[in-house]
Amino acid sequence: MKKIEAIIKPFKLDDVKEALNKIGVTGMTINEVKGFGRQRGHKEIYRGAEYQVDFIPKIKIDVVVNSSLSDQVVDAISKSANTGKIGDGKIFVLPVGEAIRIRTGETGGSAI
Amino acid sequence: MKTFIISGLLVLISFAGAWAGDEIPTVLSNKEAIGLVQAHADYVWTLVAAALVFFMQAGFAMVEAGFTRAKNAINIMMKNLMDFSMGSLAFWAVGFGLMFGVSKTGWFGTSGFFLSDFTPGGDPWVLAFWMFQVVFAATAATIVSGAMAERTKFSGYLIYSVLVSALIYPIFGSWAWGSLYKGGGWLENLGFIDFAGSTVVHSVGGWAALAGAIVLGPRLGKYTKEGKVKPILGHNIPLAALGVFILWLGWFGFNPGSTTAANKDIAMIFVNTNLAAAAGCVLAMFTSWMKFGKPEVGMSLNGALAGLVAITSPCATVTPASAIIIGAAAGVIVVLAVLFFDKIRVDDPVGAISVHGVCGAWGTLAAGIFNIGGTTMKILGVQVLGIAACFLWVFPTAFVMFKLIDLTIGLRVSPEEELEGLDFTEHGGNAYPDFDISHSGSMGSVAPAVARSEAVAGKMVRKTVEQT
Numbered sequence: 001m002k003k004i005e006a007i008i009k010p011f012k013l014d015d016v017k018e019a020l021n022k023i024g025v026t027g028m029t030i031n032e033v034k035g036f037g038r039q040r041g042h043k044e045i046y047r048g049a050e051y052q053v054d055f056i057p058k059i060k061i062d063v064v065v066n067s068s069l070s071d072q073v074v075d076a077i078s079k080s081a082n083t084g085k086i087g088d089g090k091i092f093v094l095p096v097g098e099a100i101r102i103r104t105g106e107t108g109g110s111a112i
Numbered sequence: 113m114k115t116f117i118i119s120g121l122l123v124l125i126s127f128a129g130a131w132a133g134d135e136i137p138t139v140l141s142n143k144e145a146i147g148l149v150q151a152h153a154d155y156v157w158t159l160v161a162a163a164l165v166f167f168m169q170a171g172f173a174m175v176e177a178g179f180t181r182a183k184n185a186i187n188i189m190m191k192n193l194m195d196f197s198m199g200s201l202a203f204w205a206v207g208f209g210l211m212f213g214v215s216k217t218g219w220f221g222t223s224g225f226f227l228s229d230f231t232p233g234g235d236p237w238v239l240a241f242w243m244f245q246v247v248f249a250a251t252a253a254t255i256v257s258g259a260m261a262e263r264t265k266f267s268g269y270l271i272y273s274v275l276v277s278a279l280i281y282p283i284f285g286s287w288a289w290g291s292l293y294k295g296g297g298w299l300e301n302l303g304f305i306d307f308a309g310s311t312v313v314h315s316v317g318g319w320a321a322l323a324g325a326i327v328l329g330p331r332l333g334k335y336t337k338e339g340k341v342k343p344i345l346g347h348n349i350p351l352a353a354l355g356v357f358i359l360w361l362g363w364f365g366f367n368p369g370s371t372t373a374a375n376k377d378i379a380m381i382f383v384n385t386n387l388a389a390a391a392g393c394v395l396a397m398f399t400s401w402m403k404f405g406k407p408e409v410g411m412s413l414n415g416a417l418a419g420l421v422a423i424t425s426p427c428a429t430v431t432p433a434s435a436i437i438i439g440a441a442a443g444v445i446v447v448l449a450v451l452f453f454d455k456i457r458v459d460d461p462v463g464a465i466s467v468h469g470v471c472g473a474w475g476t477l478a479a480g481i482f483n484i485g486g487t488t489m490k491i492l493g494v495q496v497l498g499i500a501a502c503f504l505w506v507f508p509t510a511f512v513m514f515k516l517i518d519l520t521i522g523l524r525v526s527p528e529e530e531l532e533g534l535d536f537t538e539h540g541g542n543a544y545p546d547f548d549i550s551h552s553g554s555m556g557s558v559a560p561a562v563a564r565s566e567a568v569a570g571k572m573v574r575k576t577v578e579q580t
Binding site for chain 2: 045046047048049050051
């Protein structure tokens, strides 16, 4: 099993969700997060004074899938979240040790 | 609303009286009846306008809350609430008498305290007039709240609130407006023009705000060691915008209502008020656009208020075209003034000093410059004298008052309290509890419900056992 963590632009969430549904991903968890990368935030103005916004709002998607589906998920997110502009985000793939469905106690692939 | 209906009924009754009482109406009885209708209309207009001006309290509360942080929102509400509530009582007891009582010297009134000019069964005009004046006094008082936001000790603020409504505002007011009732002031005797109070109300509030902001010092973190401005963002710009719209609406009572008479003058005053606000807003937007590269919302909102403050004094004595020029200039002035006060490190979170103090002074000068009947050096001289008198009376008095409060019960909260937020430290509350991660409604509410239903089920089981 793999966990795919994707940090994307908030307005791309619907596109990414649709793309993942299409390839058979049945569940996901999202978080509203803030952060910065190489672009180091941006500048805003408040009552005449400029200030630096370091942490820009993003959405983080957590998806856990069977290893066989992992590449497809990465591909779907890469394509659906892409705008070609700075700040499109990142994808991380992590190994998952175990998955348990709380209600039934099922484990492994059938718990995802 | 009630007053409205009652006054409406009175008008009807007076008509009926005129018809029923005198079987044949005479010229004299008709004249009396017409006079009565006019008097009733004056009451209605004055009190409706008072209600509009009262609503400005809500506008101030929203502007201030929107331009400050969420952790101080309760404190802002409490200050605005108490400005009006404590201010009403102070103005009833002392302020009204000082402002409109018989004034032998021209410096302050000495009669009419505790609304003693009203006797049951007597002329109720003093009540209508008092109501209209008390909402003005509260406007002057509440201006200060914004400039002192996010760091003022609540108990210290309450003392200020009483003193401004009881002493500082009414004494200046008596100089310029005393003759509207029983008084008479030295400034109005010189011919000072301040129709609805650019100076009497707004500059008084603005200069007191300046004194308060200076005595308090800036909010923690507003200015860096290198002297740069580090903006402290307001938590709700739509709320601030709603406040500005409410204030704009309230101004249609503030300026046209200052006729305290239902007459045709109110039409031009309405139009002037609106045009000045619009011009101020547009010019502030373009000024911010040119200076900062984007049309900035905070400055645009302040610009509308700047136009309104500026036209308050000249609204009855200038043409609509002049009103546009006056408002437009105010829109530019307010942006520059906000930047100036930031530069000299006077931290005014909402721009109250720039909007009310500076643009109030500009509006008062403009009343002389653009006077519809022409202007002379004498008129301008008196206007400048009034502007200066206001500053020289209000700023030192308020400064000493704030210093005394600071030395006795304290004017500023501790740095720890300021960082924690005044909502919790001063009022023991949280303005937006459910906007955080909520602790209620998760495990806490489910578990007892389950326990309860199990207990009920258990009881039922026991009952059935007992029955069988």
